[in-house]
Amino acid sequence: MKTLEKKNEMSAKVKKDKVKFVWTPKKAATAFSAYMIGLFFIYPYINMLLTSLKPNEELYAFPMKRLPQSWQFDNYLEVWSVAPIGNFLRASVIVSICATLLVLVVSVPAAYYVARNRFKGRSAFLLLVLATQMFSPTALIIGIFREVKFFGLLDTWAALIIVNAGFNLAFAVWLLSGFFASVPVEIEEAAMVDGCTRFQSLRRVVLPVTLPGLVTAVIFTFVSTWNEFTVALTVISSPTRQPISTGITTFIGQYDVAWEYLFTTTAIAIVPVVILFISIEKYLVGGLTAGSVK
Amino acid sequence: MTATGIAEKKVKNRRPANSTLSALPWIGPSLLLILLVVVWPAIELIRISLTKITSAGVLEGFFGLGNYRLLFENPDLKTIAVRTLIWVFAVVSITVALSLPLAQLINQNFPGRKFVRWAMIVPWAASVVMTSIIWKWILELTSGEFNLTLQQLGLQDGQPVDWLRDPRYSFFVLVWVAVFVSIPFTTFVILAGLQSIPNDIVEASQVDGAGPWQIYRRIKFPLLRNALLIATIINLINVFNSFPIIWALTRGGPGYDTDTMITFAYKMAFVEYNMGPSTALGVINFAFIMLIVLIYLRVTKATRDQA
Numbered sequence: 001m002k003t004l005e006k007k008n009e010m011s012a013k014v015k016k017d018k019v020k021f022v023w024t025p026k027k028a029a030t031a032f033s034a035y036m037i038g039l040f041f042i043y044p045y046i047n048m049l050l051t052s053l054k055p056n057e058e059l060y061a062f063p064m065k066r067l068p069q070s071w072q073f074d075n076y077l078e079v080w081s082v083a084p085i086g087n088f089l090r091a092s093v094i095v096s097i098c099a100t101l102l103v104l105v106v107s108v109p110a111a112y113y114v115a116r117n118r119f120k121g122r123s124a125f126l127l128l129v130l131a132t133q134m135f136s137p138t139a140l141i142i143g144i145f146r147e148v149k150f151f152g153l154l155d156t157w158a159a160l161i162i163v164n165a166g167f168n169l170a171f172a173v174w175l176l177s178g179f180f181a182s183v184p185v186e187i188e189e190a191a192m193v194d195g196c197t198r199f200q201s202l203r204r205v206v207l208p209v210t211l212p213g214l215v216t217a218v219i220f221t222f223v224s225t226w227n228e229f230t231v232a233l234t235v236i237s238s239p240t241r242q243p244i245s246t247g248i249t250t251f252i253g254q255y256d257v258a259w260e261y262l263f264t265t266t267a268i269a270i271v272p273v274v275i276l277f278i279s280i281e282k283y284l285v286g287g288l289t290a291g292s293v294k
Numbered sequence: 295m296t297a298t299g300i301a302e303k304k305v306k307n308r309r310p311a312n313s314t315l316s317a318l319p320w321i322g323p324s325l326l327l328i329l330l331v332v333v334w335p336a337i338e339l340i341r342i343s344l345t346k347i348t349s350a351g352v353l354e355g356f357f358g359l360g361n362y363r364l365l366f367e368n369p370d371l372k373t374i375a376v377r378t379l380i381w382v383f384a385v386v387s388i389t390v391a392l393s394l395p396l397a398q399l400i401n402q403n404f405p406g407r408k409f410v411r412w413a414m415i416v417p418w419a420a421s422v423v424m425t426s427i428i429w430k431w432i433l434e435l436t437s438g439e440f441n442l443t444l445q446q447l448g449l450q451d452g453q454p455v456d457w458l459r460d461p462r463y464s465f466f467v468l469v470w471v472a473v474f475v476s477i478p479f480t481t482f483v484i485l486a487g488l489q490s491i492p493n494d495i496v497e498a499s500q501v502d503g504a505g506p507w508q509i510y511r512r513i514k515f516p517l518l519r520n521a522l523l524i525a526t527i528i529n530l531i532n533v534f535n536s537f538p539i540i541w542a543l544t545r546g547g548p549g550y551d552t553d554t555m556i557t558f559a560y561k562m563a564f565v566e567y568n569m570g571p572s573t574a575l576g577v578i579n580f581a582f583i584m585l586i587v588l589i590y591l592r593v594t595k596a597t598r599d600q601a
Contacts, residue, residue: 021403021404021405027404030399030402030404031404031405031406033399034399034400034402034404034406034407034410035406035410037396037399037410037414038409038410038412038413038414039413041413041414041416041417041474041477041478042413042416044417044425044428044429044432044474045416045420045428047428047431047432047439048428048431051431059437060436060437062436063442064436064437064439064442066439066442102327105323106323106324106327107324109319109320109321109323109324110320110321110323110324112320113317113320113321114321117312117317118312119312119313119314119316119317120312120313120314121314121317122317125317125321125324125325127591128325128328129324129328130590130591130594131587131591132328132331132332134528134531134583134586134587134590135332135583135587136531136532136535138535138536138537138556138560139535139556139576139579139580139583140332140335140336140339140576140580141560141563141576142335142339142342142559142563142569142572142573142576143334143335143336143337143338143339143342143576144331144335145563145564146335146338146342146351147330147334147335147338149351162327162330162331163331165327165331166327166328166330166331166332167331167332169324169327169328173324223419226421227420227421227422227423229421229422229423229537229538229541230537230538230560233541234564245421245423245424246423248423248424248427249423249427249542252427259431262427263428263431266421266424266427266428269421269424270419270420270421270424273419273420273421274415274416274419274420276419277415277418277419278412278415278419281411281412281415281482284482285482285483285485285486286486288479288483288528289483289486289524289528289594290594292520292524292593292594293483293486293487293490293520293521293524293525
């Protein structure tokens with residue numbers, strides 16, 4: 001699968017170099033409509049950035065102006081003392097990093113073993129993993145709440161870490177097993193002849209060459225945990241332990257919707273993860289559809 | 295070819311089948327996590343739905359189908375169920391209908407294509423709650439940019455429309471935001487499908503004199519069947535489960551006017567502390583998703599076998 005992709009890419013590149021792009025009216029129309037559509041999909045976020053740079057009195061000014069009349073870059077400094085966003089961000093960073101680590105530790109051995117071995121219950125295991133990918137915590141939230149309560153983990157980050165890891169496990173297992181399977185067994189066998197154990201050959205031979213897959217799994221888990229809302233809303237009750245995704249909604253009641261600060265916060269929360277997510281564009285679809293499309 | 299397809303092929307000409315026991319150290323942790331996070335809550339949900347439970351969450355013994363009876367006695371349930379169906383159908387069909395031409399467009403060759411694709415990923419990567427809040431601001435009565443734009447274009451004279459609070463429009467606003475956040479994923483799945491169509495088939499039909507529309511309808515579209523099917527099924531589940539959009543924009547209100555079965559179950563459990571019927575509804579929601587998941591597993595199995 002991977003080698004085929006690369007071949008296609010290479011031939012595409014060769015073609016691109018040979019045939020220079022020539023503007024025709026039809027192509028210009030295509031390009032123009034594509035640019036407009038691109039703009040449309042980032043429009044709300046541009047609106048967010050512009051609003052985050054307005055002074056408060058401009059927000060409700062009449063007639064309203066699209067652009068800030070005086071650019072308030074200070075909003076990005078002031079917001080830290082206006083709302084406890086330092087706390088929110090710390091919670092999100094800790095929960096997302098821990099959930100990501102947990103997913104890696106749990107999914108790498110499973111994906112590797114599934115890619116390399118046939119065993120009784122293998123396809124049952126894969127089906128179970130695939131089914132969990134389809135479930136979101138939302139439908140199970142009452143069960144999750146009661147279980148978290150049973151373990152005495154209400155209002156803890158540990159609960160968020162475990163639940164998020166569980167629901168993102170499937171993406172990692174599917175994606176990584178595809179990557180591991182594409183590593184020729186011969187390389188590993190050579191390593192084992194040289195005295196490597198199974199585990200060492202995984203660590204020293206397989207993992208380094210499947211780094212893109214690992215990075216994709218890491219970023220995907222990090223971003224989806226960062227954005228998770230329902231579980232955080234249900235499990236975390238103290239304002240000081242809220243992650244950013246639910247923290248910003250406390251903004252709305254408590255601070256009488258200070259939109260400029262609300263949007264500086266969402267900008268701080270959105271921009272980094274968008275960049276991360278774009279960096280794994282190539283592998284997203286394969287991981288999410290268990291390879292059945294690409 | 296699928297990931298498992300490759301895995302199976304590699305495995306087949308390698309070692310003989312191992313016992314489940316020797317696999318356990320490798321897949322055990324994953325199994326444990328799935329049991330803990332997915333299976334346990336599901337069983338707990340079903341168990342509680344058959345138990346009498348107080349608003350404080352104290353269990354008071356077996357209740358048979360009592361919670362389900364209480365749920366079905368609720369006069370709002372029918373409207374909410376119908377609305378949920380409309381919600382899922384509307385969002386998924388609009389999303390897929392718009393994503394088809396969009397995928398075709400960003401599959402064309404033009405300068406800056408990479409940046410257009412990146413732009414289309416943004417709503418997918420950004421938090422859905424935050425995106426919903428931004429749309430709320432854009433649609434605000436007097437301070438929102440949407441009404442301003444309508445006025446400047448001369449499409450709205452006199453009273454601006456209160457999109458979010460006017461019951462005639464609020465549901466459409468929810469549909470709109472849900473479509474907006476669903477399009478990127480759907481478009482990329484269809485794009486992946488388009489990219490997997492071998493170039494020589496297209497070139498051969500060009501040689502045979504087929505026009506671009508004919509090529510799309512007769513060759514590309516049938517080959518997209520699989521990608522479309524999978525995008526549709528995953529969307530069905532996501533949209534049915536969609537909680538943050540509704541919660542951030544209307545909380546299902548006013549009253550229950552914009553609730554779906556998902557937000558209604560949540561509201562009963564965590565806002566009204568009406569635990570019993572909410573667990574019954576939770577089980578029904580779970581069963582509905584389970585059904586779609588089974589369909590998904592069937593569909594992907596067929597494609598896995600083909601590979």
